[in-house]
Amino acid sequence: MAGLGIKRFFINKGSSFWKIRFSIIFIWLFSFWGVMTSCSDKKNKEEVSVDKKQYLQEKNDVGIVILERQSFDKELLSNGKLTANQKNVLKFKVDGNLKKLLVKNGDVIRKGQPLAYLDDFEYQQELNSSEISFKKARLEFEDMLVGRGYDLQNKENIPENIYEMASIRSGYSEAENQLENAKFDVNSTVLRAPFSGKVADIKFKEFEQVNAGEEFMSLIDDSVFDVEFNLIESEVNQIKKGEDVEIQPFNTGKGYFGKIISINPIVKENGMVDIKARVQNDGPLMEGMNVKVIIQKNVPNQFVVPKDAVLIRDNQEILFKYQKGKAYWTYIQTIYENSTSYAIIADPNKNSAHLREGDSIIVSGNLNLAHDSEVTVKSTFEPSLAKETQTK
Structure with missing residues (x-):
């Protein structure tokens, strides 16, 4: 009996154990299902939200x-280079040691101003000798004429051939020439x-x-500059001598106005024609400076838009017109x-392409527009916007 009781006890105990175990497993599975269902619903909601954003205009x-x-x-438009209207390379005409240099690069000097001196001792000595030789030859020359009975006070009465013969024989002509050379x-x-x-x-x-003839320094008259530039041959017939040009140095962007002074009547092998214009310098322009050259030509009766209005789509030029809240x-x-x-x-080449006076052209906020996009006009510029922009 005792053994039977113990057996029943373990049977009852084992039954409770498995009931508890199954209950725990059921609760865990139910919780896991609940979590997965919740995550799935959240994911579906997020996907729906993303899709809505994608299709929201x-x-x-x-x-x-x-x-x-x-x-x-x-x-x-063209690029050019400035050259001084007057520029000279200065050279000494005689040899010598540089005794004194009176200027430095960039100095502003006036016409006739001394710039440098060579040691002139030997040349002064030669001048003194030439003056002595000349005086001796002149006395000999005058003695010859007086000996022939001519009055030196009335040289106009001396026959030309007699005067020339006496000047050569006396050495007077040679001495006079040497003196001029020495001076x-x-x-x-x-x-x-x-x-x-x-x-x-x-x-x-x-x-x-x-050394004589060796380049010593340069002198530049920078009050006036010539700008040399090129145009293609198809553009040359649009300009003429005396026409206005604008010149803009690349380093400043400031504009200077000049006039065309020459058009070379020869087309080069590369199809370019040489043009030269002249411009006054108020100070900043320099020899050899690179500049941008602009020649403006007025063309009447055109549809004009700012550059920001024109876009490239599919390798073609387009612009957007505004009509009733949409961009086309x-x-x-x-x-x-x-x-x-x-x-x-x-x-x-496009049958659907039309432009008419009075069309509303979108000129800002157009970079990301698509055809038939909804738009809101925040600013309306005057019709003369493009014209005003050109003159700024």
């Missing part, structure tokens, strides 16, 4: 300008400015040997260009 703020016909300032050599030891300007490219220092693109072609604007026409 954005409102784009844009600026517009009313299209009208106006004059367009077409620009012919020239002495004067040549002083280098003087042939015109007013600025000193540049000094190549010697004091006490160095300078239309294909166009740019026919003229300047630094800020385009003159445009509707693309003749």
Whole structure:
């Protein structure tokens, strides 16, 4: 009996154990299912939210300008280089040691001002000897004429052949020529400015040997510059001598205005034609400076838009027109260009492309627009916007 009781006890105990174990497993499975269901619902909600965002149309703020016909300032552009209207390389005409240098690079000097001296001792000695020889020859010359009975006070009465013969035999002509040469050599030891300007490219220092004909320094008249540039042959017939040009140095961007002074009537092998214009310098322009050259040509009766209005889509030029809260693109072609604007026409190869006076052209906020995008006009520019932009 006792053994039977113990057996029943373990049977009852084992039954309770398995009931508890199954209960725990059921509760764990139910909790796991609940968590997975919750995550799945959340994921589905997020996906639906993302899809809605993808298909939600954005409102784009844009600026517009009313299209009208106006004059367009077409620009012919080129690059050029400044050269001084007057520039000379200065040289001594005699040899010698540089005794004194009176200027430095960049100095502004006036015409006739001495710039440098050579040691002139030997040339002064030669001059003194020439003066003595000349005086001796002149006495001999006068004695010959007096000996022939001619009055030296009335030289006009002396026959020309007699005068010439006496001057040669007495050595008077040769002495006179040597004296002039000696004076020239002495004067040549002083280098003087042939015109007013600025000193540049000094190549010697004091006490160095300078040879005759050797480049010593340059002198530049920088009050006026010539700018040399090129245009392609198809553009040359659009300009003429005396026409205005604008010159902009690359380092400053400031504009200077000049006039075309020459058009070379020869087309080079590369199809370019040499043009030269002249401009006054108020100080900053320098010899050899690289500049941008702009020639403006007025073309009347054009549709003009700012450059920001024109976009490239599918390798074609387009712009967006505004109509009743939406943006519609239309294909166009740019026919003229300047630094800020385009003159445009509707693309003749597209039947759907149209431009009319009074069209509202989107000029800002258009970079990310698509055809039929909803837009909101935040600013409306005056019809003369493009024209005003050209002149800024």
